[in-house]
Amino acid sequence: MVYDLLDRLFVLIGPVPEDSYLITASTKAGIDSLERSVRGLSADMRDCLFSHVFDYISSRFSLTGKGMNINATCASSAIALARGASLIELGRADSVLVCCFDLVAEYVFSGFCALQAMSPAPCMPFDRNRKGMNIGEGAAAVLLMSPERAKREGRSSLGTLAGWAVSNDAFNITAPDIDGRGLTPAVRKALQMSGITEDAVSAICAHGTGTVYNDAMELKTFRKVFGNRTLPVFSVKGAIGHTMGAAGGIEAVLCLKSLKTGIIPPTAGFKEPDTGAEGLVSNEPAIIPCNYMLSTNSGFGGVNTAIILGKETMS
Amino acid sequence: MSAFITGAGWVTAGGEGKGRNADPFDLSEGFLPALSGKIPFANTNFRRFGRMDRYCKLGLKAINYALQDAGLDAWEEKRDIGLVASTVLGCLATDLDYYRTVTDRDGLIADPNLFTYCIANSFIGYAAIIFGLTGTNFVINEKTGSGISAIVSAMDCVSLGECDIILAGVCDVEPPPDVTVSARPAPGAIFIVIEKTIERQIVPYGILSMDKNGTLFFNESEIKDISMCVRKCLSGKTDV
Secondary structure, three states, X not given: OHHHHHHHHHOOXXXXXXXXXXXXXXXXXXXXXHHHHHOOOOOOHHHHOHHHHHHHHHHHOOOOOOEEEEEEOEXXXXXXXXXXXXXXXXXXXXXXXXXXXXXOOHHHHHHXXXXXXXXXXXXXXXXXXXXXXXXXXXXXXXXXXXXXXXHHOOOOOOOEEEEEEEEEOOOOOOOOOOOOOOHHHHHHHHHHHHOOOHHHEEEEEOOXXXXXXXXXXXXXXXXXXXXXXXXXXXXXXXXXXXXXXXXXXXXXXXXXXXXXXXXXXXXXXXXXXXXXXXXXXXOOOEEOOOOEEEEEEEEOOOXXXXXXXXXXXXX | OEEEEEEEEEEXXXXXXXXXXXOOOOOOOOOOOOOOOOOOXXXXXXXXXXXXXXXXXXXXXXXXXXXXXXXXXXXXXXXXXXXEEEEOOOOHHHHHHHHHHHHHHHHOOOOHHHHOOOOOOHHHHHHHHHHOEOOOEEEEEOOOOOOHHHHHHXXXXXXXXXXXXXXXXXXXXXXXXXXXXXXXXXXXXXXXXXXXXXXXXXXXXXXXXXXXXXXXXXXXXXXXXXXXXXXXXXXXXXOO
């Protein structure tokens, strides 16, 4: 199934330079093959190895460069984007294809059910009646390029990755530090790397899983960093579910679209604000001209990411 | 870009230990030593080690040795220290164990505790908790288990000011019997401690540097995998 998902993604991708560095972001690659194997059905267990899926993507685009898979639970994609931007910043690559994907499989579904993290109803991020998460399946690809190369090739830019940071709560393997002591420094570091102040951020694409602890932790973080500003905060997980390792990539693409159109997506499922979400989260889209947006992700293992996306400035 | 290597720790089929103990080092085929028993973590409140899966135990044990070797295992306040690891198989063996609990009795005994170890970065998460590490952290899946991707990424993080101290290493347990791996990694975990500057009393093993193409050098001699890096650390004295 992972190849079907990737093939659907590839149809949407324009030309990719063959010398691009490839970074994939996924937590479980072809996990459905593991399921089939355990059930005694025909399966190729090599699909569970990232190198196999990596080679598939690489050959699809005839890529000649090196690459790697980033595996950091739900923060995988944001870290992949950060590492890709690092390669360009350090001059070791001028074109990096970041490809993010994860499957919905019984393996994953049963695990989150066993942890009692799943909502029996559509998830309701930042809502006082939220009961947990829904998982979703998805993929996204982002081609990162140095401004010089993009200009040379006459490519239009969708936006910039202005800054990033990764942190760890050092608190609990599955639950976040509810006071946001892990995510807060990541957001501050990302702002610092971007060279912008808190005031320059116009909206936040939150991780917003719809679990009690995650959403509360994020709201506390945003209050700590942005004070009492009524900064629009949204989560797409009420609409598409939690796409796990692909989440940060899909959300970054949505941020780029928001930066271009000035439209902030609604938070599907949100009805009554939880404490701290009043005036920040809405189930209606908003029109807000943005120059910079913050996107956050957090995952098992205590990992947090913050990335700052900027409006396209090349044209 | 250059930085200091101040610690090295490992658990391999050839032995386990840390650099300053002059423990035997050899990343070879074979079976890993027993990963059971109590581990003398500086954080004595942590008592979960015996319940972990092998992959997590393996990574944690090697990280413990590396931090001890660098004199960084004890702590009072959390520290902005990063951790990057590469792996070929990750937690695949644990994935199989967990999914068997799902298929038995139609999921009624799906094991939530085991599921928490079904993430490739489980040992990084636990290392963060045990040693108070709050810096950048992630796992890289690479093809060969050389560990070069992890060291290069760690050096990138230092170069860009993401952190000043970072561990880099590899972690792979033996492949499950039903999985064929073309470039089978030798089982084991090896970690080194990389520091941008040294502000405490410790003599580093030497200088790790990286050129603009991402080629790594230890004391100006090229290194092609983490095993070679540790061997060079153990064989030479530094003049820094």
